[in-house]
Amino acid sequence: MDKTNETSHSRVGQPVSAYLPLNYLPNRHHGDFWNPYHRDMDVEDFNKRKFLQRLGAHIARVRKSKGYSQDRVCLEAELSRGALSKIESGKVEPKISTLALVAITIDVPLRRLTDVEF
Numbered sequence: 001m002d003k004t005n006e007t008s009h010s011r012v013g014q015p016v017s018a019y020l021p022l023n024y025l026p027n028r029h030h031g032d033f034w035n036p037y038h039r040d041m042d043v044e045d046f047n048k049r050k051f052l053q054r055l056g057a058h059i060a061r062v063r064k065s066k067g068y069s070q071d072r073v074c075l076e077a078e079l080s081r082g083a084l085s086k087i088e089s090g091k092v093e094p095k096i097s098t099l100a101l102v103a104i105t106i107d108v109p110l111r112r113l114t115d116v117e118f
Contacts, residue, residue, distance in 0.1 A: 054090070057090070068105075
C-alpha cells in the first residue's frame with residue numbers, strides 16, 4: 001500500500017484554522033472558544049460581584065417560588081444556613097456541585113437555577 005495515501009488525510013503541520021469551523025476559533029479576548037449564545041461583551045465589561053448578586057437573587061426567587069425556606073433547603077441538602085445565605089446574597093461564588101445539590105433539593109433543573117442574564 002502506498003504510504004502517501006495513508007497520510008493524505010493527516011492534519012499534521014496544518015494550522016488549527018485549516019480544519020476547524022470558524023465558530024471554534026479562539027475568542028480574541030480571553031482564549032475561550034466562541035459560543036453562539038454569548039452576547040457581544042468584553043471581559044472588561046463583566047462585573048463578577050454584580051453577576052454573583054444577580055445569580056444569588058435568582059436562586060432565592062426560584063427557591064421561594066417552589067415553596068422552600070432557606071432552613072428547609074439547608075436541612076434537606078445538608079448545607080449550612082450561612083452557606084446558602086451567602087450564595088443568595090452574592091457574597092460567595094458557589095461551586096457547581098453546590099448549585100446542583102440545591103437544584104435537586106428544590107426539584108428544578110440546574111439550568112433553571114443558573115439561567116441568569118449577564
